[in-house]
Structures are given as structure tokens and as C-alpha cells.
Amino acid sequence: MAARVRKAVFPVAGLGTRFLPATKAMPKEMLTVVDRPLIQHVVDEARSAGIEHFVFVTGRNKSIIEDHFDQQPELEGVLAARGKTAELEGLKKDLPEAGRASFVRQQEPLGLGHAVWCARDIIGNEPFALLLPDVLVQTPGKGCLAQMLDVYEQRGGNILAVEPMPEDQLKNYGVVAVGQGDGKTFPITGMVEKPKPGTEPSNLTILGRYILQPEIFALLAAQEKGAGGEIQLTDSMLALMKTQAFYALEYEGRAFDCGSKAGFLAANIAFALARPGLRDQVIAEIKKLV
Ligand code: G1P
Numbered sequence: 001m002a003a004r005v006r007k008a009v010f011p012v013a014g015l016g017t018r019f020l021p022a023t024k025a026m027p028k029e030m031l032t033v034v035d036r037p038l039i040q041h042v043v044d045e046a047r048s049a050g051i052e053h054f055v056f057v058t059g060r061n062k063s064i065i066e067d068h069f070d071q072q073p074e075l076e077g078v079l080a081a082r083g084k085t086a087e088l089e090g091l092k093k094d095l096p097e098a099g100r101a102s103f104v105r106q107q108e109p110l111g112l113g114h115a116v117w118c119a120r121d122i123i124g125n126e127p128f129a130l131l132l133p134d135v136l137v138q139t140p141g142k143g144c145l146a147q148m149l150d151v152y153e154q155r156g157g158n159i160l161a162v163e164p165m166p167e168d169q170l171k172n173y174g175v176v177a178v179g180q181g182d183g184k185t186f187p188i189t190g191m192v193e194k195p196k197p198g199t200e201p202s203n204l205t206i207l208g209r210y211i212l213q214p215e216i217f218a219l220l221a222a223q224e225k226g227a228g229g230e231i232q233l234t235d236s237m238l239a240l241m242k243t244q245a246f247y248a249l250e251y252e253g254r255a256f257d258c259g260s261k262a263g264f265l266a267a268n269i270a271f272a273l274a275r276p277g278l279r280d281q282v283i284a285e286i287k288k289l290v
Contacts, residue, residue, distance in 0.1 A: 002156035005149060005211055006053055007122070008046040008129040011115040012039060013059030013106040018259060027062045029133045031264065034271045034278070038258055039065060040094060041271075042133045047096075049146040051129060054101045055122045057115045069101050111230025116212075117220035125214050127152075130233075132208030136267050137161075138274065139253030144209050147251045151185050152211050157245035158237070160188065161209040163255055170200045174234040177201035178248050188246035193234035194227040204248060206234065207255055216240055 016028030023031070029039040036044075043054055058065060072091070079088040106118045116130060129145055137144040148159045162176055177190035190201050210233075219236040226232035237246065256267035272282045 002152055003127050005127050005129055005152065006051065007055060007126065008051040008053070008131055008145075009055045009057060009116060009119045009123065010039065010042060010046075010131055010133055011057045011106070011112060012062060012065055012133060013057055013109065013115055014134075015059075015109070018261070019264075025061075027065055028259075029062075029065060030068065031258070033136060033258070033264070033267045034275060037068060038136065039133045040068070041136050042131050043069075043096075044094075045137065045143040045145050046129060046131055048143050049129070049149055051145070052097075052100060053122075054096050055119045055128075056101065056103045057106050057118050058103050059106055059109070066103050069096055071095065111225070111228070111232055113220050113223050113226075113231035113233040113236055116233055117217060117223075117231075120214075120217040120220075123214060123217070127211060127213050130210040130212060134257065134259035135208035136256045136258055136271070137207075137209070137251070137253050138256070138267075138270055139251070141252070144207075144251045144253060144255075145211075147253075148209060148211055148249055151247060151249050155185070155245070155247055157247060158213055158216075158240065159211040159247050159249055160237075161207040161251045162204040162248040163207045163250075164203050165205045167200070167203065168197075170195060170203065170205060171197055174206035174232075175200050175202060176204050176206060176248050178204060184250040184252075186248045186250075188241065188248050191234050191238050191241075191246075193232045204250075207251075209251075212237075213240070213244055215244065 012029045016023035019028050030037045033041055102122045104118050106115045144161055148161055152159050171194055174191060174193045175195050176188045178186035179189045216236055219239045223231050223236045226235045257263035258267050272278050
């Protein structure tokens with residue numbers, strides 16, 4: 001039986017230059033989609049998949065993320081005194097259990113592979129999930145990571161969620177090559193980070209949700225810089241493919257690239273439309289605009 005996935009890593013050290021000036025003093029992961037910060041949405045996805053320990057790889061000027069996942073006694077006192085029980089319960093429900101959130105700093109922006117490597121001591125020798133908070137996934141039922149864990153329980157190994165993309169966008173992503181599939185799951189036979197146009201092995205991009213085995217850390221430690229002069233996780237995964245199986249899952253749902261303005265705004269509309277108490281008002285407002 002495949003070892004259980006208990007821990008998830010969230011790389012939150014990026015500078016967020018695409019959202020300046022919003023991200024001048026505030027981390028991009030705290031930008032809100034409806035009324036929850038991006039990072040909270042992604043933590044929700046991990047928690048609903050059964051993840052127990054949340055590892056945040058942070059950087060300078062990101063301490064507000066740590067505060068967000070802590071108690072706020074003053075605020076909680078005011079909510080209690082005013083009888084705002086629903087708000088109070090909501091805040092409590094969002095908190096990781098005491099001792100189950102860890103924060104480690106990536107001291108230099110050396111790339112995603114380096115950020116993941118920074119979590120090695122906290123993860124130890126067990127499989128883990130990795131969720132990039134730039135990507136929000138809206139699903140009709142189980143969340144994206146929960147769908148991946150279903151595949152993992154059957155097959156073990158390493159699992160990547162993938163998404164078909166138009167050809168002109170493939171250069172912005174990691175792209176996988178796959179073999180003969182079974183339903184929505186395919187064995188991965190190759191992968192490349194930010195392929196040059198014309199060299200893409202398929203149209204399936206790496207979405208930003210991973211289940212990885214701990215052997216990735218030794219490879220990351222030795223990983224040379226790749227695309228964009230950064231230490232790339234994709235390059236170390238390619239090396240790990242020599243000894244371990246990797247599977248691609250075409251998950252059920254829709255992803256929003258919240259690292260882009262259009263994707264972030266689309267996520268806000270989509271998540272607002274999915275809120276029962278908000279849907280009709282949002283539709284009415286959109287009708288007035290278009
Ligand atoms: C990272 C990964 C890439 C993946 C992408 C998904 O790239 O390196 O393989 O496709 O996230 O968003 P980045 O967006 O950091 O350039």
C-alpha cells in the first residue's frame with residue numbers, strides 16, 4: 001500500500017510583481033478571491049483532501065501569512081462580545097490545529113525547485129503534496145488534490161495534475177509527454193519546463209498540484225539551474241522518473257491562473273457565482289455591465 005500523504009507544501013515566497021502596486025506591501029497570496037485570501041482557498045483544498053500538516057515556504061515581508069493562520073484574540077473577543085457567532089466559528093474552522101503549520105524561509109529567490117527543497121527537513125522521509133497558490137481549482141465535487149489522492153492510493157508513485165492548453169501558451173508552463181492512458185490517468189514518459197515553441201512534447205501542462213515522493217529532495221539538492229536561470233522542480237522530477245513512476249491526472253474541474261490579472265478576476269467571478277447567497281446579485285451586476 002502506498003504511504004499516506006499527510007503533509008502539504010505551499011511555496012509562498014514569490015514577489016508578485018505582476019500585481020504591483022497591490023503587492024507592494026502585501027503578499028500576493030493574501031489577495032482575496034471573494035472574501036478568502038488565495039492561500040486560504042488552497043489550504044482549504046488540501047485540508048478537505050485530508051492533509052494534516054501545512055508547510056509554508058515563505059520569504060521576507062510575508063509574515064502576515066503566518067498571522068493569518070494564527071489566532072487573533074482581540075478580534076475574536078470583539079466578535080464574541082457582539083454575538084457574531086457565525087463569523088467566530090468561521091475563523092476557528094479555518095485555523096490549522098496547534099502545531100500543524102510550519103513556516104520556513106526561502107532566503108533567496110532561486111526557483112520553485114529550491115523553494116520545495118527548503119521544506120525537506122519538515123517533510124522528512126514521507127510522500128507529500130505540493131500546491132502552488134497561484135492556481136485555484138474549482139471542482140464540481142471532490143477537490144483537485146483529493147482526486148489526485150484517489151489515483152495515488154491505487155497506483156502509488158508520483159502524481160501530477162495536468163491541463164490541456166492552447167499551443168501558444170505552452171511556453172509558460174511545464175509540459176509532460178504521456179503514454180497510453182486509462183480513463184483520465186496517463187503514465188508520464190517525459191517532461192520539460194518552459195519548452196521552446198515547436199518542441200513541446202504534448203499540450204498537457206503541469207497545473208501546480210503535485211504528489212511527490214521524498215527522493216525528490218536529494219535530486220533537488222544537486223539540481224543545476226534550468227529554464228529562466230532557476231532551479232526547476234520539473235528538471236528534478238525528470239531525473240526521478242528514471243527510478244519512479246509518474247502519472248498525469250486530467251482532473252475534473254476548472255483551473256484559474258491567479259498569477260495573471262484576467263485569471264484572478266475570472267476566479268473572483270466564478271467563486272462568487274458558486275456562493276449561494278451571492279450568485280443572483282453577481283449575475284445582476286454583470287448584466288448591468290455588459
Ligand atoms: C511553475 C512550474 C511549471 C508549472 C506552473 C503552473 O511555473 O515550474 O512547471 O506548469 O508553475 O502554474 P511558474 O508559474 O512558477 O513559472
